[in-house]
Amino acid sequence: MLSYSVKRLLMLVPVLLGMTIIVFAIIHAIPGNPALTILGTKATPEAIHNLNQSLGLDQPLYVQYFTYLKNILSGHLGTSIQDNTSIASEIWPHLAATIELSFVAMVIAVVVGINAGIISAWKQNSVFDYAAMIIALIGVSMPIFWLGLLEQWAFSVKLNWLPSIGRTDIITTVQPITNLYLIDTLLEGQFAQFWMVVRHLILPAIALATIPTAIIARMTRSSMLEVLKSDYIRTAKAKGEHMFWIVYKYALKNAFIPILTVIGLQTGLLLGGAILTETIFGWPGIGLYVYNAIQYRDYPVIQSGILVISFIFVMVNFITDLLYGLFDPRIKYR
Amino acid sequence: MSEPLLKVENLKKYYPIKGGIFGKVSETVRAVDGVSFTVNEGETLGIVGESGCGKSTTGRMIMRLIEPTEGSIQFEGKDILNISKSEMRKVRKDVQMIFQDPYASLNPRQTVGSIIEEPMIVHGLGDRKERRERVEELLELVGLSAYHAKRYPHQFSGGQRQRIGIARALAVRPKLIIADEPVSALDVSVQSQVLNLLQDLQKKFNLTYIFIAHDLSVVRHISNRVGVMYLGKIVEISDSESLYDNPKHPYTKALLSAVPIPDPDKTADRIILSGDVPSPAHPPAGCAFHDRCPVAMDICSKEKPVMKEMEDGRLVSCHLYD
């Protein structure tokens, strides 16, 4: 196990390096003169020269890359072209917003998905099963930006139940401590604010959770069906244990591995989906940060945003891989 | 005596087994460990031994499907480990193989016709029409019918499939055929049919066979000479008559005593071998067989025996005959 962890950690190195190369390449792969593309055709030669210098674009490629790598390793993520702010200091609040949203979405996905999957398997071929699986099919086929728009229309515009934009009301500012507002408001003892933050979270989190929920429900169902057929479930049934307990206790324990895998894989979808969800709900997360940067051709922000999100994705996968080993000692590590 | 068709000398195949984080070679599997023999034109050499003793590896090295670690292979006097690509192509045509598992050795997505035709295409024999005529001819030759050509392998029984495999091997008119346990996956009743077919074909086309099997009874009738392998080495090799009548090596004796004896006059004591075949990664020191040998002596665990020629031309590798 330990040697596997070390091996897996060593394998991260080329992947992370490759990631930095690709992200580094973004700005260099722009056809023509990057500075001209960034500044637009009306730029003065002087402005272009200055930008080239500040981005280091006038140096040999390998020098640029190693400078870039050195900067990243020391925590410098560059400067935004748009407003000259340091990206490293800007990125955390955005990242926190995304983490909060993704975490809530993942909780929804796991709770709803696993339960729906278990019940579907338990009541196989029942109306519930069919309905759940049809909903799941539509769920995985749904453009989440469309779902988000419909949610806004139904719950904000028509019913006026929930807010549709942002993390907070315009008039309220949450005192940022961790930038995770659910925690910050509680730390401050601001329960009214906490409730407001929750209300803002609901719609975007549901939109973001849709696809993972559907996938987890399908996965759970199929792995549960296998488990339910196995011998010890039959033994437990013969012992007269109540079906409800049998299903949840025995089956969940054994269905955990595939679920863990999906969760690992879904994080990517979730982080990727965040950019769409955040755009629709005006959620000031890293997705919106990158989206706005794209509108302004703010390449340093695009680069660092993509790098940070992907880094998180890689690490989540790394951790789920290790957890996998903890939960299932049968797995042989090569 | 004329030049042998195939001459194998000191052939070895070692597999390094890697382990640990940095892929160090932790041990070496000696799959084949210094095998030498010759095969004369028109004869059948049987190679016999328990599972895992390196028979297939030997056969596949001769086909150059596996690159030997060491040793030389001469086919018609040419060292085929050191020849040009174009010469090797010709050798590939002259040496064909028949496989053990007739279910796995035929591509399930190819028709029988195309399976048999393919070697001819690869070696550029004949035009389309000639090849297809030859396919039909071959099918009839191995006891199938021309109309079988358009069927798929899964539509045939094991014995029929093996016939297809034989037809494929014959397609390019090879000189040497290496048959790697060609009947061991078949029902006993079908086995002798296929063996008879192989013998008929040999007579008809003056074929030379290397016939691999894991028990002596199968090779008995088909082989002129038999080599017995144990843990990557040949322990005894001689003409089949004397091998069966008067085995020299204790391992051969043990194998033979396991064969049901058709002749009631000969009542041999069954020799039951104790223990399992050792792993080829950790062969015992000295004679590889000594820890299971009923007549082992002190020297056997210390010195490796060398191959010695007996008066009658047989070769045995055993300290009993020092």
Added chain:
Amino acid sequence: MSQSVQNGAAKDLVKEKGPLASALTDFWRAFRKNKPAIVGAGIVLFFIVLAVFARFIAPQGINDQNINIRLEPPSAQHWLGTDDFGRDIFSRIVFGAQLSLRVGFLAVIGSIIFGTLLGVIAGYFGKFIDTVISRFFDILLAFPSILLSIAIVSVLGPSLNNALVAIAIVNVPVFGRLVRSRVLTVKEEEYIVAARSIGMGNTRIIFNHILPNSFAPVIVQGTLNIATAILDAAGLGFLGMGAQPPQPEWGTMLSASRQYITNAPWTVLFPGLAIVLVVVGFNLMGDGLRDALDPRMKN
């Protein structure tokens, strides 16, 4: 043997199918038995018909504007209503099918070609080249896919074709890994050893023996990937990084209409429904194929 029998047999030989054709026959056999797959195929076929005959089906042209009928609700005349330029939404959705299907099919075909190529090379030749290619796949897969597409489009510039290229690139490692692992399995099959033993060259082995026996999972994955490719293309269109207005790409239509959702929800509803429906179609078809062909592939 009589002459006539021989001729008959020879004729049969001519009709014999190649390895790929036989693989396709197998598909069809397995496919027919699977009801969801048939439903999915029906939906897909429906959209293909829409796309191919768009000019005859659509009552109006792609960009026929009429300011007098802006944002009209669905009616007998405009089945799905009109948008802010007074264009017939039904017609635009019909033409949009051309764009979405084109992106879906071409992107996936592109990914399959390059993924298969790399996967075969990695799996068949192994060793160093395998390490290099596999690491390359790892790196590409380390990015959330939509994000990598965005990165690529941000370099190439926003357009439907660039979105297509981006989606194709992003999915190359999906097929690459799949093919590589199939090749690793198939390579060890005895009929491959047999092929090598008759002196067959690598190219022929790969194309005649390994690929036909590796392709089942690729076709399944390909079908499912058309679904995600269409979704991703719509997502990119929605973000302004794919098709550009006035192209009737469904995601782009959604993004152009979102501001009218309060007054004219149909402008948002129907393009989205079209996406859901076609994606459901491909998903059903892919799931059905997978279940029929290889139940073990189920995640």
